[in-house]
Amino acid sequence: MIRNRDELVGSGDGENGDSGSADRIRGLALDCIEEAVSGTRPERVVREAVALGDDDVLSVAGETFDLGDYAEIVVLGGGKAAVGAAVALESVLGERIDRGAVVTDDADGGGALDRIAVREADHPVPSERGVEGARAVLELADSADEDTLVLAVVTGGGSALLPAPAEGVSLADLRRVTADLLDSGADIRDINAVRKHCSALKGGRLAERAGPARVVGLALSDVVGNDLGTIASGPLSPDETTFRDALGVLDRYGIDAPAAVRDRLDRGARGEVSETPKSGHPAFECVSVHVVADGLTALDAAVEVARERGFGASILSSRVRGEAREAAKTLAGVAEEVRASGNPLAPPAVVLSGGETTVTVRRGGSGGPNLEFALSWALDLDAPADAPIALAAVDTDGRDGGTDVAGALVDAGTVGGRIDADTARDALADNDALAPLADAGCAIRTGPTGTNVNDLRVLVVGDEREREA
Template identity: 75%
Template sequence: MIRNRDELLADRRAGSVRDLALDCVEEALAAARPDRMVRGAVALDASARLSVAGETFDLGDYSEVVVLGGGKAAVGAASALEALLGERIDRGAVVTDDADGADALDRIDVREADHPVPSERGVEAAAELLDLADAAAEETLILAVVTGGASALLPAPADGLSLSDLRATTTALLESGATIEEINAVRKHSSALKGGRLAERAAPATVVGLALSDVVGDDLAVVGSGPLSPDDSTYGDALAVLDRYGIDAPAAVRERLASGARGAIPETPKPGHPAFERVSVRVVGGNRTALDAAAGAAKEAGFDPTILSSRVRGEAREAAKTHAAVAEEVRATGDPVEAPAVLLSGGETTVTVRREGTGGPNLEFALSWALDLDASADAPVALAVVDTDGRDGGTDAAGALVDAGTVSDFADENTEAIRPETARDALAANDALAPLADADCAIRTGATGTNVNDLRVLVVGGDGDESGS
């Protein structure tokens, strides 16, 4: 799945630890394929009883089955459902930014939209999904796929808002350093679909949601901005996010949020709302799926891997320093594990964009880690860090593979190294991709068809052993 693997491994001193890091990444991406995750959670028996993550639905109780949803993993998830149910699916539509594999679908239409900034074709696709929800009756069973990226791919401007309002607000929020929970609080209160409103439109149908999570903690109210889930946030919360980050949102957005805060506009549906009486949403895969697969690859290689956390968040370049400190501690003291070691983490870091460079949180993480790491120890060490959707920060790179020699004072003697001042300048300019690509460190997978958040694989070799084993 890593297209430039040979280039990443060519003529490297820390070759073995780099090789293992890439093995772990590839196993993680394979395990996070949406078709695999859906097949692992959904089954149909000979009596037409559909099991979804332990909950059973008798298809004989319904007059029709409809599939709808969206996100970067929507096509793979829909393919798994159609392969399982076949002609039992009456109709459906899913929205994605990568329609690869759509030709294999006969019962479910695939609509393309754009990410991370919403577009007109996304508005049209979201309207089609809402029409499907509106047409559902009490005897309808809706299988709803909600995957990472759905927030941008399914824009449905609320009354009084335009697509340009959503685009300007989304861009400003993405560049502000706000958390996904904060960004989605604003999105929910600017949408006719998010924050449980899709569940409102689908009532009184039975809705079974299959969520492929790309958020820390797998909060269903945050995945895809929670179109099928109760929303605890308020218009006041959304306004506070704009103020906290100094977001210059269009006047129409601020006016809507202010009206809602005054009680002039109905709130998003909250816990206990009747819209959720016949709605069940289950997480069928997420970041932990990828981490567990990476750990399995490390075990196959003879390591006893340690998962540090699936909830790493905060500014990417700062979180990277903690991971550099962990690598140094392992090499210096054998804590929290003895070298050779594989340490894994997931989650979602953010970037506060200050300049117009090209990069993303995983690229900044990798470059900051390589810059901050004490490279004086003999034990080889490598870090692979990727966005599992294959496009970090909207770039054409998934992330990067770096080691103790990636940033070096001796870069002039080693064309595969980056000078420290070059790394610092790139981070200041939010331009991490350029030096990493020049040093043949950028990982390129292309669009993976999934999205389960970020993955980091840290491999620390044995002291004085270039093989890392």
């Protein structure tokens, strides 16, 4: 999966040598990343969650459905993991699926499909292709009736990939307000509060459109805490935010929204536009959504790899959030503590974390949360350049921010060795972390992974006594 592994580690496979070996430390960090991503592939997790019995009873995460009760089965949805999820559903149901359409940013990433159409769109800023794909999904939802079983794929990235502008709002309006919100450092819940109220699909609107069909959602979560109202902007879930909340987000982050967006939100706050459906709305009476993979799924897979290699392993948190460069300083402190006192684990140790950090864009450089995290960690770490410590930080979808890399692999000698400290500081100030990390051979390149369960960080601290022996 990691395309430039030899550049990052050398020709070694990361499994040989003692637990203080630099190659082994770096190789283990990459092995943990690869297994974590593999463990959240939609083909795998959806196939584990969905089964069809001999009696024509479909089981979805423990919920059962007699297919004899339905005249047709429709698959719809979107997100970065949508194709893999669709492949898994076709492998279980085959010709029982009557129609379907999913929208993704990597149409070739999951394999061939016979019953479900794949529409390609763009992320993180919505495009006309996304509008067309969302239209196809809404048409399927509108055509469903009480005799239809709708299997809906809801995965990270769906907010941008399924734009569906509301009446009076153009795609250009959505693009501008989305880009400004992403650059502002706003968290995903605040961003989605605005997007939900400018959409014909988000914030439970898809559930409204699909009624009275029976709707079963399969979600891969890229959201801290797995809030169903936030994953892909909650197309199948009650929305507890309001038009007034959305206006508050624009004001809080100083967003100069397009006039059409501001006008719609103002009219909604005055009660002139109907609110998104809330808890208790009839639209959700026949809807259930199951999370089949999340950040903790990825972390658990990485723990197993570390322990198999003889390292102690612990999950620090799957819910780390806040400004990336500041969160990185905390993890630098954790690395120093492991090395100095053996807390929370004695070396050789792997400390794992995930979540969703953000970047407030102040300059026009190239980077993303994981690139800034890695560079800030390497700059802040207080340890000798030859200390056996490494950190891999990636976005599990393979694209960190607006870049074409997943993240970076750094160690105690990255800053002060391959990257000058002043260069690192300047890059962070310019939001340009990719440039020095790529020049130093630290960027991790995977291409699109076909899944998305948010950020993943693997901190490896080797045993210096073995290295010195």
